Amino acid sequence: MFPTTADKARIPVKLHRRVCLVQTEDAILAEELLAHRKLASEIVGRLADRILLVRPGRVDSVVQELKKMGHTPQVVTDGAT
Amino acid sequence: MTSAASNDQFLEPIERALEAYDEPTLRQVAGKLYRPRNQWPAEELRRRCIETLSNAPVIDRRLKELPIPSRGVLRLIAQSRQPYWPVGSLVEWAMTLGAGDGLEAIRTLLESGVLYPQLRTGGNGLVIRGIETWLTQTSDPQVYAPPFVTQRTLREPLPLDVESLRVEASGPAIEADGLEWPLRLAIVHQQVSANPLRRTQTREFFKRDLERLRSDALLGTQPGESLVEIADPGLLAVGLANAVGALDEQGGDLFAGIFPEAWDKGHAPALAEIYASLWKLRGWTPLGGWDMAADASRPLASATLFALSLLSHLPDEAWADPRKLETWVLSRHPFWASKPPAEAGIAAFLLGLAPTLRLVQTCKLPEGGYAVRLSPLGRWILGMHDAPPAFAEFPKTLLVQPNLEILAYRQGLSPGLIFRLSRFALWKTLGAACTLQLEPTIVYRGLESGESLESLLQTLDRYGMKSTPTPVIEALRTWSNKRERITVYPSAALFEFATPEDLAEALSRGLPAQRLTDRVAVVASEGKIDYKNFRLTGTRDYCLPPERCVDVEEDGVTLNIDMARSDLLLETELQRFAEPLDRGTSPARKSYRLTPASLRQARQRGVTIDALTEWFEQRAGLPLSPAAALLLSTTGESVPAEFHRRLVMHVGTALQGDGLMQWPQTRALIHQRLGPTALAVLEADAEKLGKLLAELGWRIRFEAG
Numbered sequence: 001m002f003p004t005t006a007d008k009a010r011i012p013v014k015l016h017r018r019v020c021l022v023q024t025e026d027a028i029l030a031e032e033l034l035a036h037r038k039l040a041s042e043i044v045g046r047l048a049d050r051i052l053l054v055r056p057g058r059v060d061s062v063v064q065e066l067k068k069m070g071h072t073p074q075v076v077t078d079g080a081t
Numbered sequence: 082m083t084s085a086a087s088n089d090q091f092l093e094p095i096e097r098a099l100e101a102y103d104e105p106t107l108r109q110v111a112g113k114l115y116r117p118r119n120q121w122p123a124e125e126l127r128r129r130c131i132e133t134l135s136n137a138p139v140i141d142r143r144l145k146e147l148p149i150p151s152r153g154v155l156r157l158i159a160q161s162r163q164p165y166w167p168v169g170s171l172v173e174w175a176m177t178l179g180a181g182d183g184l185e186a187i188r189t190l191l192e193s194g195v196l197y198p199q200l201r202t203g204g205n206g207l208v209i210r211g212i213e214t215w216l217t218q219t220s221d222p223q224v225y226a227p228p229f230v231t232q233r234t235l236r237e238p239l240p241l242d243v244e245s246l247r248v249e250a251s252g253p254a255i256e257a258d259g260l261e262w263p264l265r266l267a268i269v270h271q272q273v274s275a276n277p278l279r280r281t282q283t284r285e286f287f288k289r290d291l292e293r294l295r296s297d298a299l300l301g302t303q304p305g306e307s308l309v310e311i312a313d314p315g316l317l318a319v320g321l322a323n324a325v326g327a328l329d330e331q332g333g334d335l336f337a338g339i340f341p342e343a344w345d346k347g348h349a350p351a352l353a354e355i356y357a358s359l360w361k362l363r364g365w366t367p368l369g370g371w372d373m374a375a376d377a378s379r380p381l382a383s384a385t386l387f388a389l390s391l392l393s394h395l396p397d398e399a400w401a402d403p404r405k406l407e408t409w410v411l412s413r414h415p416f417w418a419s420k421p422p423a424e425a426g427i428a429a430f431l432l433g434l435a436p437t438l439r440l441v442q443t444c445k446l447p448e449g450g451y452a453v454r455l456s457p458l459g460r461w462i463l464g465m466h467d468a469p470p471a472f473a474e475f476p477k478t479l480l481v482q483p484n485l486e487i488l489a490y491r492q493g494l495s496p497g498l499i500f501r502l503s504r505f506a507l508w509k510t511l512g513a514a515c516t517l518q519l520e521p522t523i524v525y526r527g528l529e530s531g532e533s534l535e536s537l538l539q540t541l542d543r544y545g546m547k548s549t550p551t552p553v554i555e556a557l558r559t560w561s562n563k564r565e566r567i568t569v570y571p572s573a574a575l576f577e578f579a580t581p582e583d584l585a586e587a588l589s590r591g592l593p594a595q596r597l598t599d600r601v602a603v604v605a606s607e608g609k610i611d612y613k614n615f616r617l618t619g620t621r622d623y624c625l626p627p628e629r630c631v632d633v634e635e636d637g638v639t640l641n642i643d644m645a646r647s648d649l650l651l652e653t654e655l656q657r658f659a660e661p662l663d664r665g666t667s668p669a670r671k672s673y674r675l676t677p678a679s680l681r682q683a684r685q686r687g688v689t690i691d692a693l694t695e696w697f698e699q700r701a702g703l704p705l706s707p708a709a710a711l712l713l714s715t716t717g718e719s720v721p722a723e724f725h726r727r728l729v730m731h732v733g734t735a736l737q738g739d740g741l742m743q744w745p746q747t748r749a750l751i752h753q754r755l756g757p758t759a760l761a762v763l764e765a766d767a768e769k770l771g772k773l774l775a776e777l778g779w780r781i782r783f784e785a786g
Contacts, residue, residue, distance in 0.1 A: 010616035011583050011590075016575035016649055017622045021603065025566040033567075045653020048598045053649055056623045059571040066567060072525045072560065073567040076605045 020054040021047070022062065022073075039065045091164075092131060094225040098197035099127045101209045109212075114194030115139060130194055140230055143193060150180035151189045153239045155196070159231035160390050160463045162357035165199055168222045170383040176415040177387055178239065183415065187224070188212055195230045199223040235464040243394045246409060248402040250444040250452040257306035259352050259439030259458065263344070263496040264511055265318040266355070267503040268299050270327050274337035274526060278319065284333060284364075285373045286316075294319060299511055308432040308443055308451055312370030317434075320365050324358035344496040349469030351496035352439060353462050359434075360386065367429035380416035381426050387414070388427045389440070392455045393463045400444055400452035403428040435459075481541050483550040485519040498544060504530055505537055519553065524560045534561040574604045575649065576615075590614050619645040627651070629702045637706030638675040647671075654696065658683035658713075680712045690714060727752060727761040730770075734758065746773055 024030040027049035034040050034052070042062050045053040054062050066073045102110065104123055111117055111126040115133040133139055144152055154174050158166060171190075172183035180186045190196035191212045198215055199222075200207060209215045216222060278290055286294070295301055300315035311317065319335070322328050329338035343350035360382045364373040367381075388406045395401060407427040411417040417425060431453050435441045440459040443451045455463060457470040478493020479502075487506055491513050502508075505527030506517035527537065537557055541549045576592065578584040581599040588594065593609045594602035604610055621628065630646035633639070640659060642651065658680055659673035683693075690713055694705040732738050735757035741747045742754055750770040753761040762770055771781045 009614075011587050011614060012579055012618045013583070013587070013615045014577040014619040014645070015615075015617055015621070016577060017607065017620060018572045018624045019570070019575045019603075019649065020623070021570040021573055021575075021597075023568040023570070023597070023603075029566060044650055045656070047601065047649060047653070051597050053653060054569075059569065063569055066569070071567050072521070072528075072564040073569045074564050075529060075569045075571060076573070077571060 018056075020056060020059045020062075022052040022054060022066075024050045024052070026050060033066075036065070036069065039069070091227055091229065094164075094199060095131065095134065095197050095227060096127070097200045098209075098225070099130055101198070101200055101207050103208050103210045106209055106211055109192060110194045113192055114143065133194075134227055134230060137233065140195070140233055143195060144230075144234055147189065147193065147195075148180075148186065149239065150175040150178040150183070150186040151193075152234055152237075153178040154186060154190065155226060155231045156234040156237075156239060157386060157390055158226040159228070159235050160393065161360050161386050162353060162462065163360045164226050164228055164231070165223060166226070166360070167379065168216065168224055170379065171224065173380060173383045173415055174387060176418075177384075177410065177413045178241075179413075184216065188216060190226075191216070191224070195226070197225045197227075199225045232464065238394050241391065241394055243391055243401075246391060246401040246405050247395065248400050248405070248446065248452045250400040250446055252444045252446075254442040254444055254454075255306075255436070256442045256456050257436050257439050258491060259348060259437075260491060260494055260496075260499070261304040261306060261437040261511075262318070262321060262355055263351055263499050264494075264508070264515070265300055265304075265314070266322045266325065266327055267499045268508050269318045269322040270337050270340065270500075271503050271508060271523070272297075272300075273319075273322075273328055273335055275522075277337075278328075278335040280333045280335065282333070283373065286319075291316070291371070299508060302511070304437045305512075306437050307434070308436060309429055311433045311437075312367060313365065316371035317362075317365050320362050320371070321355060321358060324361040325355055326358075340500050344500050347497070348472045348495060349458060349461065352458060353469075356438060356440065356462050367426035367433055368424065369426075380414070381430075384410050384414050384416070384425065385427055385430050388431065389435075389455070389459075389463060392441070392453065393460065393465050395454065397460065398454070400454050403431040403451070403453050406431065406453075477544060477546045479541065479544045479546065481545050481547070481549050481553055483552045485553055485556060487517040487519065487541075489515045489517060491515060493544070501540055504532055519556065521560045521563075524557060525564060528561060528564055534558060537561075570603060570605060574607045574610065576602045576604065577649075578602075579618075587614065619647075621646075621648040623648065623650070627699045629700060631701040633697070633701050633703055633706055637708030638712065640673045640675070640701075642671040642673070644671055651700065654700075657686055658688050658693065675709050675712055677712055680709075684713065688713075726764060728764060728767050729755065730760045730762050732758050732760070 022033065022043075024033065030046070030050050030052060034043060034046070039062065042055050042058045042065070043052045044055050047053050063073055063075060099107065099110075107123055107126055111130050114130055115136075117126065117129065121129065144155070147155075154171050157174050158164065158171075168184075168187055171187050175183035175186035187196070191198070198209060198219075278286060280286055285291075294315035295313060297315045300318050303310060303314060319328075323330070323335060325341060327338055327340050328335045330336075341351075341354050343354040362382070363378050364376050365371050366377050369375070369377065388410050391406060391409065392401055404424075407424060408421070410427055411421040411425055431441060432443065432451055435453070436443050439456055440462065441453045442456045443453055446452055455465070457466065460466045461469040472495075473492065474495075475490070475493030478490045478498075480488040480490075482488065486509075487502070489502065494515075502517055505524050506519050507523050509516040509518050524537070528534075534557055538549060538554060541553070575597070576584070576587065576594060578587065578600045584596065584600055584602055588596070588602070591611070592602065592604070592614070594604045596602050627650065628646050628648065630643045630648075630651065632641040632643070634641065639662065640655070642655075655673050659675050660679045662672040662674045664672050690705070690710060693709065693713060697703055697705045697709070730751075732741065738754065738758050738760060741751060741760060747770065750762065750766040750773070751760050752763050752766070755761050774781055
């Protein structure tokens, strides 16, 4: 079946919903976080140099651990920080 | 006055109750409320009841027809600023007002359509079959009185003998600034933000918290403007903060909530809000302090409100003796009337909490003791004045010091500013000049709750007497910048585009996203996405269990990914133990292969055979392939394996093989049975076995070479 005119205008995209991410200011900081054993166990992957993918449902423990490490993470929810 | 029936918030409980009434009850209520001349259907009766409640002349006529105790109950509800009350308290008021049967007075109000049963949202399918039945068969029934009805009773005083309460006083009237409790509630909010309060199953605080709140350096101290000791002021502050809605109850525990909007509207609305919450306060009494086990707060609430109402019956300038007021109420209130005690806490309230809330003014009596009267604010709160008194404003009231300390002069504070400061500075002392401290933790919490560096500096500049010192600006900037270093998205939506050009196009069309990679962008909240610009090729929800999206080829080591069903976790998982395979096939499928090298690396990263087995089951719906198990289990370790020279003898049938294995002559010459018709023989034994078999008549043939 051929795409309609409206479909042509639409951009194909794959949506990943309710993803938990940590974005760092630079790649070195991301390395620093991955080197932290307790934190690394909650990270399931590295999407990019500065983007770490957090295990679903573990965000609170990640934020707590970051605070324990002396960081002050900015938690972005519903568009508000 | 509340605008009649225009506010859905006020109408909703009435609509719920009218829906719950069965038809005879509805007709009875409608009959008394607006006296319909026709036999209207139930829906029309409900609609007309609601309409009538906004018809002031009709309501005034109905109120005039009510007996005094019933009308007095409505007046007290209006003066409480709290439309929801337990029937028990209303019965107590009716009896204090002289009704022989207090419940009868309340039933009259319910049947007249000026008071309604309080029902939960949805009503749970409850049908009310008669007012009397509901009153007698409900455990601790609660009612709702529409403010636009109760407020019409305010201007008509009740025939109460209040002259005996008057006392002559000529000294200066003492009036507090009313900021004590807004300050304390803000401190409670600040403390609970840092450490939520846990409670037991009986809704009591744990002993450690009880002791901490009793001895807290700020909350545990007595307010300077109180004339008598306030029992357990720290716990009272927590109770009030909870009653006012500044704390959020979750599973019985208390967390920091949202302050009522009234706090931003000035002194009078904020204090009126705290006043209205007094009647919801449970577990605290002026004499007994905090005691959830022996809670006597409910009869005391009805008695205290009655005492305030008595004060409202006195002329503006008249003083009253709080002890006489207490005696007056206790001798008539059904909870105490049979054996009135010397005191129950009404006078203690009038000289303790009430002055600090700026509800009353006090005056020292020449013979000792104090007289009280409602303050102008108190008279407005109790509905005796139309407008609240004006409060002096001193907008420049903060002195921000280079050592990160803020001096807040109390005369310039307002509830709104108190709450604002509480979001990013720690209260250190309370007094005529309060002190606050800027600290990284609390500034960080402020930034978390929606403040920004700009908004913090704006607040300090707007209310500061001098410009904010540079060290303070620098400290705030440093803390704020530190926060910018790590961003956590707890529940983001990731848009994965097929090409970088598609991502650029989406951003140009206004997708409120931040680019993460050349093809992936993040949106903090899905609510902001306009989906009409996109065609979804796949959706994955990360809070759901992992989806099966991997096919394992026959070789057991080649994995094909269905890209429409895969997720980001899958790709990162695969990278741990497989290598991407470039087959140049459809972009809808991607392939990976398990190799000795990739599995050696996986092993070094801690991937175990159990973990890989679980992954295969989750992602492919299959057990770990034998080839993968082989590669993972042998990688990096020396597994014993030996090569030996053997001749393999093939026989015609399995039975012949069984025979050779059983007959002792041949069994001794067979090294191992490899299968039903295949037997391994050592080269040295082959000739001897051949001879034996030849004797049996077998034809022996050796493979060439």
